[in-house]
Amino acid sequence: MTFQWLLAWRYLMGRKQRTILTTLAIVFGVLVIFGMNTFMPTFVKAFQTQVMAAAGQVDVTLTHKIGEAFDPSVLEKVRAVDGVEVAAGSLERVINLPADYFDRDPNAVDRISAVVLKGIDPEVARQMIAYNIVEGRFLEPGDTHAAVITRSLAREVGVQLGGTLSLPTAIGVVDLKVVGILPERMMPGNEEVLVTLSEAQQLLNMPGKINIIDANLNTMDEARRAEIQQRIIEAVGSNYKVGALESGSEILTNIRNAQMIFNLMGFLALLMGGFIIFNTFRTIVAERRRDIGMLRALGASRSTIRWMILAEGLIQGIVGTAAGLVLGYVFGYLILQLIVPIGQQYLNIKVGAPEVSPSLVVTSIILGVGVTVLAGLLPAQSASRVTPLEALRPSVGGVSFRRIAGFSFWAGVVLLALAAGILVSRQAALLGLGAILMSVALILMAPALINPIANLFGYLLALIFARNGTAQLAEGNLSRQPGRATVTASTTMIAMAVVVMMASVLTSLSLTFVNIMEKSLGSDYLLMPPTLAVWGSNTGAAPDLAQKLREIPGVALVSTLRFAGSQIKDVAVGVLGIDPQAYRQLDGLTFTSGDPDSAFTALEQERAIIVNGVLSSAAGIHLGDEVTLVTPTGEQTYRVVGIATDYLNAKTTTGYISQKNIAADFGRDEDVFYQINLKPGADRAEVEAAFTRLLKNYPQFKLLNGKAYVEENRKMFDAVFFSMYAMAAFLAIPSLIAMVNTLAIGVLERTREIGMLRAVGATRRQVRTVILSEALILSAIGTAFGILAGLYMGYMAVKTFEALGFPMTYIFPASGILSTVAIGIIFGALAAMAPARQATRLDVVEALRYE
Amino acid sequence: MESMVVTENLTKVYGKGETAVTALKGINLSIGQGEFVAVMGPSGCGKSTLLYLIGGLDRPTEGKVYLDGQELSTLTDNQVTEIRRRKMGFVFQFYNLIPVLSALENAALPMILDGVPVARAHERARLWLERVGLSDRLDHRPAELSGGQQQRVAIARALAHEPLIILADEPTGNLDSRAGDEIATLLRQISSEWGRTILMVTHDPRIAAYADRIVFLKDGKIVDQTHLNGNAQEDTRTVREKMEVL
């Protein structure tokens, strides 16, 4: 046993440069896995709070059964429950305002007749819900007489940032300074005034009390959640009641999807790390065949050889993992620091140091060392099969490559077909499998394809470096060693696939989001009912309001929505009545199947319905189906003429029919939502004043400047996407370094050959060109394959979101691909630079001797 | 005399079909214990192949090899490996040494592989390196040695664990005549004084003349055998004449 270690150690030390490079591969594998996980929980949590905030919800809300305030000690009990991620206590009371409190105008309708004074613990509350501050700052623990309010409240009461909001309280009228502004309130209920908990306790004269506890749980698993809720009830006693986020709700689904994507990225990182390490050992075995043969000839048994390679793997695995842990932490820290400024402002991530749990360290070590040993297993096995003859008559075995290449090519074709099948089936659950199949398929097909591709690129390079004829030499080198070339190119492929996939998903995600948001909310003005989530609870207005709005000078278009509740196959459906022509002009629907022209025409002429993504997947509805809607007058059959989604109703099962039909079948003719566009050059101030006058009689509607709203929200999305890009970079940068590493090893491996070239009269310049050409050919092949695989994976990911009812349009990441090609070339050249320099400086005599 | 090596109808075919090369065609050879046999013949006649088959490094296409009474083809890979480690010493034509090990460690390799304590293995290796004249190169790596020095390390390695049989493929090929003579004398001594069996391939009639018997190979067949009488000059002349005939 000790002998294996000695030999392993000698080989490692004997080729320091190589050892450093290969250990680096392990370091990067561990770095990605470990580093990503140190900030992933923070990130996922932030994402979660963000989504929660968008819906104004937390996992669990605890109140006293009869609504009384209680002692904060209960909070400690909740926090102590296993499974509670974070819990915050707050004190909330509705403050009813005297008539004309804000507008001091007895003639005007009071739009704000009450507000909720909410005392919170600023630090903990931000961990629960992402408060998206658009102006000023959030509350800080020591604040006194400071309040944070929404943009809409600020407008209604006419205060600005830094201004004063006076509220009647238990201790008289108090002036609060507005220190921060939140986005417009779109949720039902009264406007909230946020103050610190101690402030609220003072103002409401309830010293040392809270009346609500909000908690977020640490799991998305439904059974676990129920269990934790049960435990909370047991912990606090029967005097309290728990309200919980409904299981299976859209928010949970969305968060799960996001986590799935994150897991996929982690998996890819692992796959790549393992692959790089595998490649390393494969190279080690390949170039050491002669030594291994000699050892065998002298009486080393197969298991001795196997252990020698594994011992090497273990040493490198341990050293690499240790370094990877340290660097991963540092990298995670740096990424977090990068996100901090944005994080603090928009995402409200409380960033400290990366989170390192003992289990993460253990997992990383197991993965790092384990993957290394595992990756070394196959090469070790093949090393143990090296016959003594290898030492004496080398270069046996080149013959069988052709057969293997042929076999693996067809195996690859089969896997590719499977991957394509998964793509067609659009099974969300198979996304990960498809990604693996696709990469494995390409890796398998690579050996057979490498020759023709190398020939092609060799030809191209020959044109470029026409004069010295060295490109052919490089191409020849690759064709002679297709195995090695395959592995190097495959590593590049995975690295590039990661980049392209990220680009696909992120471009599609961000553009789709912003597009849909702009389409749905981007009209000049919106008249919003108190709640968007529950259309049915809104009181609408008779059609004459729309008519009056249209008559206001400067108004170009008024599109309204009417609502009725219904059912398709036991699925509750919100039916929205639209004016097809007007709605069409707003372009609010994003079609995933069906064509807008015929769909809107059909809506006007017959009982036709457009269903949204969530509904189509919930009720299994396809384009062209006939569906039966439950109406107050009996069942009615509608033809599905399109599947399309708008932003506001993206998450609820919704169908769109004409207002004529909703009147005929559901007897509804009140408008609950208005979208208004102005004529070009209309005087906004004047139009707005006219709206306000008109809306005095319709206090149920809130006037909203759509464009401004979109702008405000876009900042939030930008921040989310920026963090996603940061994470993509986190995965991509090590991949690229690993690729450079692999290419560099490929050159190092050939020191002797290069020495021979120099010996027979190749100039330094020629040698440099050979190496450069080779690296470029390899990275070109890898990049080409990587783009293919990445496009597939990106498309799969986007389609998966879509299949889950999330409105996404696949956007071909053209710029992503261009940059990938550029990156491929740059890194290919970069990879060649150091080894090329070294090769040209090579001492010919040294190279021709033993290594 | 008891036989250390016996081959029966030993045949080796490389490759298949049209490109098949028959390297050995039914070799029947018997080498006695303590006998020193040299194999000669033109390049490509199958000398190395014969050595590899006897050394259990490759498997014959047909025929059998008995070593110390055991038929090699009936043994498992691990058993053959163990025999190589314990009973055989090899000197190959090219690339003999492990590049990352020092001369001393290379020479001690078979013993280390066999589990001999390092101190003892090194002691023996040092002794044999001194005998081949490398006492001042113990800690050098192969890359720091000349071709001839590398070959001498290989010889020390083949002898250090005192195997029953030594298989040497051109052991003196890279040495000058004086160094070659020293090695040949050493082999002669090992054979006559310690009773080790030696099978040596060589091109050099002068070196072959140290052997007890010379086997002449041509196109994979034994074409002639000569027992030598121990007179170096006479023997060398005989060998020269025979070689010319081939």
Ligand SMILES: Nc1ncnc2c1ncn2[C@@H]1O[C@H](COP(=O)(O)OP(=O)(O)OP(=O)(O)O)[C@@H](O)[C@H]1O
């Ligand atoms: N792996 C192989 N595949 C095909 N033919 C082989 C192989 N190895 C050896 N040969 C052929 O077998 C024959 C015998 O080879 P061998 O190496 O035994 O010759 P040799 O007598 O040792 O020659 P030299 O004196 O040049 O070392 C040669 O013709 C050689 O070309």
Ligand SMILES: [Mg+2]
């Ligand atoms: Mg030979």
